[in-house]
Amino acid sequence: xxxTSVSQSLDRATRSKGNRLWGEIVRHRAxxxxxxxxxxxxxxxxxxxxxxxxxxxxxxxxxxxxxKSPWVGFKNFITFFSSxxxxxxxxxTMFLSLGKLALGLPMAVILALAINESSMRRFKxxxxxxxxxxxxxxxxxxxxxxxxxxxxxxxxxxEIIKALGGKExxxxxDPKWYPTVVILSDVWKEMGWSAIIYLAAITGIDxxxxxxxxxxxxxxxxxxxxxxxxxxxxVIVTIALLRLGTILxxxxxxxxxxxxxxxxxxxxxxxTWVYRQGVLDFQFSLATAVGLFKGVLGLSLVWAFNxxxxxxxxxxxx
Amino acid sequence: MRKIKSREELTFQIVTNVFLGLLLVIxxxxxxxxxxxxxxxxxxxxxxxxxxxxxxxxxIEAYSQFLSHPSFLLAFRNSLIIMxxxxxxxxxxxVPMAYSLSIRTLPGRKGLNVLVMIPFxxxxxxxxxxxxxxxxxxxxxxWAVMIPGAIGIYNMFIMRNFFAEIPxxxxxxxxxxxxxxxxxxxxxxxxxSLPIMLTIGLFYAVGxxxxxxxxxxxxxxxxxxxxxxxxxxILMGLNTNEFVEYDAFSQVSVxxxxxxxxxxxxxxxxxxxxxxxxxxxxxxxxxxxxx
Numbered sequence: 213x214x215x216t217s218v219s220q221s222l223d224r225a226t227r228s229k230g231n232r233l234w235g236e237i238v239r240h241r242a243x244x245x246x247x248x249x250x251x252x253x254x255x256x257x258x259x260x261x262x263x264x265x266x267x268x269x270x271x272x273x274x275x276x277x278x279x280k281s282p283w284v285g286f287k288n289f290i291t292f293f294s295s296x297x298x299x300x301x302x303x304x305t306m307f308l309s310l311g312k313l314a315l316g317l318p319m320a321v322i323l324a325l326a327i328n329e330s331s332m333r334r335f336k337x338x339x340x341x342x343x344x345x346x347x348x349x350x351x352x353x354x355x356x357x358x359x360x361x362x363x364x365x366x367x368x369x370x371e372i373i374k375a376l377g378g379k380e381x382x383x384x385x386d387p388k389w390y391p392t393v394v395i396l397s398d399v400w401k402e403m404g405w406s407a408i409i410y411l412a413a414i415t416g417i418d419x420x421x422x423x424x425x426x427x428x429x430x431x432x433x434x435x436x437x438x439x440x441x442x443x444x445x446x447v448i449v450t451i452a453l454l455r456l457g458t459i460l461x462x463x464x465x466x467x468x469x470x471x472x473x474x475x476x477x478x479x480x481x482x483x484t485w486v487y488r489q490g491v492l493d494f495q496f497s498l499a500t501a502v503g504l505f506k507g508v509l510g511l512s513l514v515w516a517f518n519x520x521x522x523x524x525x526x527x528x529x530x
Numbered sequence: 531m532r533k534i535k536s537r538e539e540l541t542f543q544i545v546t547n548v549f550l551g552l553l554l555v556i557x558x559x560x561x562x563x564x565x566x567x568x569x570x571x572x573x574x575x576x577x578x579x580x581x582x583x584x585x586x587x588x589x590i591e592a593y594s595q596f597l598s599h600p601s602f603l604l605a606f607r608n609s610l611i612i613m614x615x616x617x618x619x620x621x622x623x624x625v626p627m628a629y630s631l632s633i634r635t636l637p638g639r640k641g642l643n644v645l646v647m648i649p650f651x652x653x654x655x656x657x658x659x660x661x662x663x664x665x666x667x668x669x670x671x672x673w674a675v676m677i678p679g680a681i682g683i684y685n686m687f688i689m690r691n692f693f694a695e696i697p698x699x700x701x702x703x704x705x706x707x708x709x710x711x712x713x714x715x716x717x718x719x720x721x722x723s724l725p726i727m728l729t730i731g732l733f734y735a736v737g738x739x740x741x742x743x744x745x746x747x748x749x750x751x752x753x754x755x756x757x758x759x760x761x762x763x764i765l766m767g768l769n770t771n772e773f774v775e776y777d778a779f780s781q782v783s784v785x786x787x788x789x790x791x792x793x794x795x796x797x798x799x800x801x802x803x804x805x806x807x808x809x810x811x812x813x814x815x816x817x818x819x820x821x
Binding site: 249264265341346408412433486 | 547554558560626627629633636637646649654657659666677741761789791795799800810811
C-alpha cells in the first residue's frame with residue numbers, strides 16, 4: 213500500500229516534471245520554428261562533410277558513391293605518410309605559417325605602439341585607416357598588385373633593379389624568393405588589421421600609471437618598456453598562442469593565387485596539395501585522408517594552445 | 531594633445547612619425563602604381579617607373595575598353611547577384627539561429643550549442659564539402675557559391691552573444707502585451723542590434739565580393755564567373771586577347787589593362803571603406819580574444 217502510494221507520487225512527480233518540460237517546449241515553439249531551416253542547413257552542409265569524411269578510409273568510386281565504396285582501412289593515410297610529399301608539405305606549411313607569425317606579430321605590435329605614441333592626431337588616424345585597408349582586398353587583387361610590383365617584365369622592383377644595372381629577378385617563380393614574397397605580402401596586407409586589438413588593449417591601460425611615470429621623470433621609451441608592454445603582454449601571448457593553434461593554415465587563398473609549378477618545392481602547402489589531388493586529379497580518398505589528418509592535428513593544436521593560454525593567463529593574474 | 535616638452539620628447543615624436551610615414555608609403559606605393567599604370571598611355575609607359583606621370587597625359591582608354599566589354603558587364607552582374615543574394619541568405623539563416631540560441635530558457639539550448647561547436651572546431655577539409663555540393667548537383671549554379679557558407683559559425687556566435695545581452699525586461703514587456711516572437715525579434719531586438727547587424731552584414735558582403743575560390747571550384751561556365759575570377763583570368767593571361775586589340779593604333783598596353791581591371795575590382799570596396807571601416811573595427815573587437 214505504502215509502496216504504491218510512493219510510486220504513484222513518484223509517477224506524478226515525473227509526469228508533472230515532464231509536463232513542465234513539455235510546457236516549456238510549447239512555450240518556445242516559435243524559436244524551434246526559427247531554428248528549423250538553419251538546423252536542416254547544418255545537417256546538410258556542416259555535418260554532411262563529416263559523414264563524407266569516411267571516404268578517407270575507403271577507396272572512393274564516384275559511381276558507387278560515399279556509402280558503397282569499399283573500405284580500405286588506413287591505406288590512404290599510409291600512402292600519404294610514406295610519400296615523398298609528406299615532409300615537404302609539413303615543412304612548407306609550418307615554415308610559411310611560423311614566418312608570418314614571427315614577422316607579422318611584432319610588426320603589428322610596433323605599429324600599434326607607434327600609432328599610440330604619435331601626438332599628430334589626424335596623421336595617425338590616417339595611418340591607421342590606410343594600413344588596415346589591405347585586409348579587405350582579396351588575394352586576386354593582391355596578386356595583381358604583386359605582379360605589377362614584382363614580375364620580371366612589368367614589376368616596379370625589377371624596373372628599379374634594371375635601372376641600377378642589375379639583372380631582373382622572377383620573385384614569384386624563384387624558389388629562393390617565393391617564401392619571402394609570401395610572408396612579406398601577408399604582413400603587408402594584415403599588419404594594420406592585426407594592430408587593432410593591441411591598440412584596444414593599450415587604451416585599456418590605466419592612465420594613472422603614465423601620469424605617475426611622467427611625474428617620476430620616466431622617458432618615453434621607459435614608459436613603453438615598463439608600462440605599455442607589460443600592460444598588453446597578456447593579449448600578445450594569447451594572440452600568439454591562438455595563432456599557433458591554427459598553424460596548419462598557411463594561407464590557402466594566397467598560395468593558390470600566387471604559386472606555380474617552379475615554386476611547388478617551397479610553396480606547396482597541405483591545403484593546396486589537397487585541392488590538386490582531390491579536385492584536379494580525382495584522388496578523392498587520398499585527398500580526404502590528408503584533409504582529415506590536418507583537421508585532427510589542427511583540433512589537437514587548438515585544444516593544446518587554448519589550454520596553455522588559459523593556464524598562462526591565470527598564472528599571470530598573480 | 532600633449533605638449534612637446536623636451537628635446538628628448540621631440541626626437542621621439544620625429545622618429546615615431548617618420549616610422550609611421552614610412553609604413554604609409556610602403557602600403558600606398560604599390561596601390562598608387564596600380565592606379566598610375568591604369569591611366570598611363572602606351573607611349574609614356576616607360577617614364578619614371580610609372581609612378582609620376584603628369585595628369586595632363588592621363589588616359590581613361592583602359593577603363594573604357596574594360597568597362598564597355600561584355601565580359602566585364604556580365605562578371606559585374608554576377609558579382610552583384612552573388613553579393614546581394616548571398617547576403618540575403620546569410621542574414622535569413624544567421625539571424626534566426628543566433629536569436630533562438632540567445633534565449634537562455636530554451637530547452638535543449640546546451641545540446642544545440644554543442645551541435646554548433648563540433649563543425650566549428652573540426653574541419654574535415656575541402657573534399658568532403660565539395661562532395662556535398664556536387665552530390666546535390668549545385669555546380670554551375672550560384673547556389674553553390676551562396677549556400678554552403680550561409681551561416682558563418684563565428685559570425686553567428688558574435689550575433690548570439692550580442693542578442694543575449696539585450697535586457698530581458700524589454701522583450702518580456704512586449705510578450706506580456708501579447709506580441710509574437712517574430713514581432714519581438716523585428717521590432718525590439720533588431721533595432722537595438724543595428725551596429726552588430728551592420729558589422730556582420732558587411733563581413734559577409736565583403737566576403738562574397740572577394741570570393742574567387744568557390745566560383746572557380748563550382749562554376750565552370752564563363753557566363754557565371756564573378757569579377758574576381760575574370761580579373762584572375764586577365765592577370766594570368768588566360769583571356770587577355772579578348773580585351774586588347776593588338777594593332778598599331780592601340781592606346782593602351784596590356785599592363786594598363788591589367789592595372790585598370792585590378793583597380794575596378796577593388797574600387798567598390800575602397801569607396802565604401804571610409805564609411806564602413808568603424809563597423810569593421812567593432813566587429814574585429816566583438817569576437818575579442820575569448821575564442
